[in-house]
Amino acid sequence: MKGLEFWKHVSIGRYVESDSMVHRMSPSTKYLWLLAVLLPASVSRSAVVVAAVTLLPLVLAPLAKVRIRFLLRGILPVLPFVALAAAVQLLIAWPNDGSLVLAAIGPVSVTAREAVAVLTMGLRFVAIMTAIGLFTSVTSEGDTARGVEDLFAPLAAVGFPARPLALMIAVAFRFIPIVAGEFESVVKAQAARGADFGAGARGPIRKAKAYLPLLVPVTIRALERAEALAEAMEARCYGTGPATRYVDTAGGAADVLARIVALLWTIAALAGPAVAAAIGGGR
Amino acid sequence: MQLIRVRSLSYTYPGAEVPALSDVSLELAEGEYLAIVGANGSGKSTLVRCLNGLIAPPAGAVSVAGADPSEPAGRAVARRALSIVFQSPPDQIVASVVEEDVAFGLENLGVPRPEMRDRVAAALRDVGLESERSRSPRFLSAGQQQRLAVAGAIAMRPRAVAFDEATSMIDPVGREDVLRLMDGLVAAGIAVIHVTHDMDEAARAARVLALSEGRVVYDGTPAGLFASGEASRYRLGLPRSYQAAIEFGLEPVIGEGAAGLGRRIAEAGAGTGDGTGAGTGAGTGAGTGAGTGAGTGAGTGAAGRFADSSAARQATAVGSSRGSAFSLRGATMRYLAGTESERLAVDSATLELPSGAITALIGRTGSGKSSLLQLLDALALPDSGVVVSLGSPTAEPGTDLRAVRMRAPLAVQRPETAMFELYAGDEVAFGPRNQGLSGKALVERCRAAMDEAGLPYAEYRDRLSRTLSGGRKRRLAIASVLALDPEALLLDEPTSALDPASRGEVMRLIRSYADSGRTVVMSTHSMDEAALADMVAVMRDGAVAAFGPPGLVFGDGWDPSWGVERPFAYELREASR
Numbered sequence: 001m002k003g004l005e006f007w008k009h010v011s012i013g014r015y016v017e018s019d020s021m022v023h024r025m026s027p028s029t030k031y032l033w034l035l036a037v038l039l040p041a042s043v044s045r046s047a048v049v050v051a052a053v054t055l056l057p058l059v060l061a062p063l064a065k066v067r068i069r070f071l072l073r074g075i076l077p078v079l080p081f082v083a084l085a086a087a088v089q090l091l092i093a094w095p096n097d098g099s100l101v102l103a104a105i106g107p108v109s110v111t112a113r114e115a116v117a118v119l120t121m122g123l124r125f126v127a128i129m130t131a132i133g134l135f136t137s138v139t140s141e142g143d144t145a146r147g148v149e150d151l152f153a154p155l156a157a158v159g160f161p162a163r164p165l166a167l168m169i170a171v172a173f174r175f176i177p178i179v180a181g182e183f184e185s186v187v188k189a190q191a192a193r194g195a196d197f198g199a200g201a202r203g204p205i206r207k208a209k210a211y212l213p214l215l216v217p218v219t220i221r222a223l224e225r226a227e228a229l230a231e232a233m234e235a236r237c238y239g240t241g242p243a244t245r246y247v248d249t250a251g252g253a254a255d256v257l258a259r260i261v262a263l264l265w266t267i268a269a270l271a272g273p274a275v276a277a278a279i280g281g282g283r
Numbered sequence: 284m285q286l287i288r289v290r291s292l293s294y295t296y297p298g299a300e301v302p303a304l305s306d307v308s309l310e311l312a313e314g315e316y317l318a319i320v321g322a323n324g325s326g327k328s329t330l331v332r333c334l335n336g337l338i339a340p341p342a343g344a345v346s347v348a349g350a351d352p353s354e355p356a357g358r359a360v361a362r363r364a365l366s367i368v369f370q371s372p373p374d375q376i377v378a379s380v381v382e383e384d385v386a387f388g389l390e391n392l393g394v395p396r397p398e399m400r401d402r403v404a405a406a407l408r409d410v411g412l413e414s415e416r417s418r419s420p421r422f423l424s425a426g427q428q429q430r431l432a433v434a435g436a437i438a439m440r441p442r443a444v445a446f447d448e449a450t451s452m453i454d455p456v457g458r459e460d461v462l463r464l465m466d467g468l469v470a471a472g473i474a475v476i477h478v479t480h481d482m483d484e485a486a487r488a489a490r491v492l493a494l495s496e497g498r499v500v501y502d503g504t505p506a507g508l509f510a511s512g513e514a515s516r517y518r519l520g521l522p523r524s525y526q527a528a529i530e531f532g533l534e535p536v537i538g539e540g541a542a543g544l545g546r547r548i549a550e551a552g553a554g555t556g557d558g559t560g561a562g563t564g565a566g567t568g569a570g571t572g573a574g575t576g577a578g579t580g581a582g583t584g585a586a587g588r589f590a591d592s593s594a595a596r597q598a599t600a601v602g603s604s605r606g607s608a609f610s611l612r613g614a615t616m617r618y619l620a621g622t623e624s625e626r627l628a629v630d631s632a633t634l635e636l637p638s639g640a641i642t643a644l645i646g647r648t649g650s651g652k653s654s655l656l657q658l659l660d661a662l663a664l665p666d667s668g669v670v671v672s673l674g675s676p677t678a679e680p681g682t683d684l685r686a687v688r689m690r691a692p693l694a695v696q697r698p699e700t701a702m703f704e705l706y707a708g709d710e711v712a713f714g715p716r717n718q719g720l721s722g723k724a725l726v727e728r729c730r731a732a733m734d735e736a737g738l739p740y741a742e743y744r745d746r747l748s749r750t751l752s753g754g755r756k757r758r759l760a761i762a763s764v765l766a767l768d769p770e771a772l773l774l775d776e777p778t779s780a781l782d783p784a785s786r787g788e789v790m791r792l793i794r795s796y797a798d799s800g801r802t803v804v805m806s807t808h809s810m811d812e813a814a815l816a817d818m819v820a821v822m823r824d825g826a827v828a829a830f831g832p833p834g835l836v837f838g839d840g841w842d843p844s845w846g847v848e849r850p851f852a853y854e855l856r857e858a859s860r
Contacts, residue, residue: 141379173379177421182700188662189701192692193767194685194717217703224700225374231337232375235367236388236435240359244393246386246403 015140022064022138025258026251027147030139032262033060037131040269047120049269054123057130064138074133075126082125086118145170146249163243171229175222182221186214286364286442286474287311287334292344294329303329305497313442314472316465318479318488318505322518323753323782326497327478331445335361348442363392366436370448370780372428373420381423381431382407382416388439406438410464425648426457433464443474450484451780454648454808455848462487480782482514486522486537493517506537518784523811523851541851545858608638608771608802609659609691613668616654620666628654630825631668636804636818638771641797643813643833644806646822647846652806653696655822656773659804660693673770689718691771691802696779698760699753707733707751707759708744714767728766736762736792754785761792771802778812790815810837814850821845 022030040053061068090110099113139147149166156162191197196210289309295302304326311317319327332338333345336352345352350360366388369375378384385403394402407413410430415423420431429449436444446465450458462484465475477488485491486505493501493508495517501508508514509521521529524544528535531548616629629651636642636659644652657663658670661677661684670677675687692714695701704710708729715728730740736758743751743759751759757777764772777793778786790812797803797817805816813819819836821829823845829836837853849857 185695186701189695192688193714194689213703217701221700228374232369237362237391242393243390246383246399
């Protein structure tokens with residue numbers, strides 16, 4: 001279809017139902033593996049560690065029957081930012097940089113240290129984007145919410161609202177298509193009465209002027225629908241007492257093992273360089 | 284045994300001046316089947332919400348299963364005893380998988396997992412959704428979604444289930460399914476409270492409670508309500524067969540279908556509807572003004588009227604030199620083209636919609652009616668094929684889409700939800716302002732449109748749009764497309780979710796617009812309304828399954844596989860042959 005269509009631009013998770021050993025893992029295991037990439041990729045200063053965690057999603061992808069090309073495509077949206085950051089890194093010379101000059105164009109030179117820094121930064125982005133891409137393609141909306149509940153379950157004993165938090169995430173997922181649908185309906189109602197949508201509106205000010213009147217009806221409708229859903233949830237006894245859960249996410253022995261490995265990996269990635277340095281320094 | 288007791292319940296919403304409920308008393312026994320009827324805004328939904336504490340009633344006024352829903356502990360008991368199925372199907376779905384949604388209530392009750400599995404499976408079996416258990420509810424039809432809501436309710440093993448206009452937003456086939464489920468509940472000893480505008484539905488219950496302006500005006504058998512004349516006094520209308528029986532001079536029978544009445548007509552030799560029906564057509568039209576429902580007006584008079592006049596009307600509509608207002612030639616449209624969820628919405632449709640006539644689009648939910656209307660309005664453009672809207676091919680580069688849209692504007696489903704101006708007059712002025720009108724010309728245009736829609740400009744221009752009643756809001760939304768002075772009107776379910784009196788008003792407005800020589804294309808789930816149109820197009824799976832005057836489509840050309848019901852008048856005529 002051509003004309004006014006908004007659904008296409010709304011990504012409601014890229015979960016693809018499939019049966020693989022990664023899909024079968026419990027949601028909390030998937031979250032732990034996601035963190036095993038995200039944490040080192042964002043905080044580790046070691047280029048070796050960053051390179052290692054970048055490989056992790058690419059190694060796991062075949063096990064999850066997810067194509068690597070599909071994961072790499074997820075990097076495209078952040079590429080311009082990476083390129084900009086890389087350019088800044090290269091243009092500004094580091095103080096006391098005594099490393100080998102690899103190339104020089106006029107006053108701008110690329111040293112070995114700069115090259116490693118730019119490369120590491122690029123890898124960090126690749127690792128984060130591919131890990132999130134892999135996680136969303138193997139975790140359903142429901143599991144995404146339940147995983148949060150499971151991860152915070154130990155804190156629930158001291159009063160942390162793990163279950164309400166999970167439900168909030170689930171409802172947020174439900175509302176993405178609802179709000180998109182309301183938006184579409186209001187845009188169509190106004191376009192039918194001559195508002196400037198999809199009919200070649202010219203200039204950003206005219207465009208902004210056309211979209212401004214949408215705020216009121218879309219917000220009101222979203223609130224009305226949230227209220228209707230809240231009523232339906234209350235009518236079904238939400239919040240009347242301690243709740244049980246229909247879906248079992250405890251996981252088996254394989255899950256427990258996978259969680260331990262994920263934790264060890266994270267610890268090793270974060271503490272490894274320091275330990276190695278200490279050993280190296282002690283010698 | 285008594286299950287629900289309401290004693291002198293009055294309730295006023297915070298900030299409101301008029302009470303929503305005044306001195307309402309009611310008792311309901313286990314296993315009873317009660318219908319609650321009344322116009323939009325008469326307090327039906329408020330009453331149901333007071334029963335389970337969604338609205339906190341005054342202490343002591345309400346007792347459900349022995350508990351008082353005015354305080355938290357009593358509320359929990361009341362909600363266990365009384366489940367509610369709400370009006371809007373998608374707005375009561377919590378989970379992203381069918382079976383998990385059924386389990387939501389059980390989780391909240393703390394039911395252990397193995398028992399939960401059994402109860403979810405049984406509930407899904409009861410409503411016929413076992414095969415959908417692991418799907419996303421998003422991909423179910425509105426009727427299926429409503430059955431899912433029923434499954435979620437019965438899994439909790441309530442003692443009563445209230446349906447709050449739960450059949451008003453689904454197609455006729457989905458509606459039949461839900462009504463059958465209600466019968467099943469009653470048979471299983473579970474009480475049913477059915478809030479509805481539809482008197483045919485109300486007549487199925489053993490007992491009817493009528494509300495008007497927050498007061499109980501009738502509590503008794505359906506027969507008593509319809510025989511007393513109270514029904515028309517409170518603008519409720521009559522069941523279709525009941526109304527028709529009276530018109531044929533027969534004793535009306537509660538719950539009689541078209542088949543039964545048709546047999547009686549044939550036995551009585553009262554004629555096949557040609558002569559008699561023509562007479563009653565006019566009679567009912569007048570009756571509608573006095574407060575009888577549009578459903579009734581459409582349902583009964585139509586048989587006779589169309590038997591003799593539809594052919595003539597069709598001749599003027601189709602055969603005239605004015606030709607067609609819209610034409611589609613092999614028009615195909617897809618949603619989400621090129622993605623994994625690609626869906627064919629309109630499948631090589633070829634249609635010539637006559638100018639100066641009303642064309643009704645009918646078909647099941649998701650059959651492509653709304654998509655077709657959007658193609659006609661150039662809000663959507665065809666992926667292949669041609670759509671000509673009032674002489675302009677919409678997909679051709681260089682076509683001024685804004686101009687096309689304003690000449691044949693579309694009022695989307697429930698158009699009042701898209702209103703954004705504070706005052707009614709400004710809402711109406713939005714369109715003509717976009718056309719470049721201002722000053723006196725703008726005022727005149729708005730005045731004409733509001734007057735035509737039955738909301739006199741002088742009285743309504745400074746009213747707050749959101750405080751208008753449901754029927755008036757809908758007419759305001761129609762006025763705001765009429766203000767464009769369009770050559771054609773495209774209306775997506777213009778009468779949905781309105782009470783019978785408001786439906787009648789909207790249908791009369793549409794007819795008078797078309798009688799001035801302009802074109803209307805409207806979709807509807809009411810076959811009785813479709814029977815009043817000049818032409819009917821039947822949609823099935825995105826394709827046009829049939830197109831012709833209603834006398835033909837619902838008469839000799841009728842095909843049960845379309846998945847729509849037949850207008851009452853045609854069923855009656857068929858049965859009385």
